[in-house]
Amino acid sequence: MPDLVVGVDGGNSKTDLVLADTDGRLLSWVRGAGTRPHTEGMEATTEGLARLGRQALAEAGLPETTPVTAGAYFLANVDRRAQERLAQRQLTQLGVAERTVVHNDTLAVLRAGAPDGWGVAVVSGAGINAAALHPGGRSARFLSLGDITGDWGGGLAVARAGLGAAVRAGDGRGPATRLRRELPAHFGLDSVEAVALAVSAGEIQVTALHGLAPLVFAAAETGDAVARSIVERLGDEIVTMVVALLRRLRLLRTTTPVVLGGGTLQNDQQMLRDHIGARLAAEAPLALPRVLDVAPVAGATAEALVTAGAPAQAQERLRETIATRKPPDASADCAPGSGPR
CATH class of the missing domain: 3.30.420.40 (ATPase, nucleotide binding domain)
Structure with a gap:
């Protein structure tokens, strides 16, 4: 057997x-x-x-x-x-x-999506991380301890940014956004301020905010400028991570697979993918980005x-x-x- x-x-x-x-x-x-x-x-x-x-x-x-x-x-x-x-x-x-x-x-994404087992992998799910393997065996990764090590990204960060932008739109600190109307309904509440107060009081877990991320992506696709800026920020961060890893392993002049995985990258977010592709084409033209097509x-x-x-x-x-x-x-x-x- x-x-x-x-x-x-x-x-x-x-x-x-x-x-x-x-x-x-x-x-x-x-x-x-x-x-x-x-x-x-x-x-x-x-x-x-x-x-x-x-x-x-x-x-x-x-x-x-x-x-x-x-x-x-x-x-x-x-x-x-x-x-x-x-x-x-x-x-x-x-x-x-x-x-x-x-x-x-992160290396599961690379193992699943890079044909020869080396390259760069980015995971953008609830949070974000990236790692790279050189064809000669060397590796590079990030300390990845959250805010204290400069990390931002993933669905939870997108959701939190969307909620914050919606509150700012109501108190005069930020531009108008449809997120003010659309985010509260996810929790059955009347306003984004009520959502924020519920999180502060522990009535809503911070991690539960992750469910708002799809609403931010949807608003971006329909042209909401505030939501779009959040999605583009995520794309910028992903490209920054990829380029940093390529530079550390001296692969910027080598044709290198870049595997994009995780919920925010594998869920047909075309605007995000296009933004990443355009930025990589300008900053790392030999990088070959592909979205992972399997779990x-x-x-x-x-x-x-x-x-x-x-x-x-x-x-x-x-x-x-x-x-x-x-x-x-x-x-x-x-x-x-x-x-x-």
């Missing part, structure tokens, strides 16, 4: 876990809460991942004690080498797989299959299955996390 592998893409707002075999057959795909060791602790995070793995085995009709040959865990908020080693050590102690590898979730967990499963020694055909088969399969509904609390991504 073929061996079993697990591929995990742990984002800020949700975690996707795919159980497959080394023939490339998808056995189950489950979804749980995001990986937030910076607020919940690494022990709680890894125990949650272990539970999600047992759920995947159960949904595949297998005993929870069935051995897994290899597990590849690409996790948000695991940004430094020491964190990766800690997560790997704890997952190994929990017995999730005979061989376990741990990386930041990032495909990159994690590819890594797991390689770790288990599976053939390339198995990777291709599993990727095709993931690309055509609808992701599962969240089986746990999937509210966006409060960290930098």
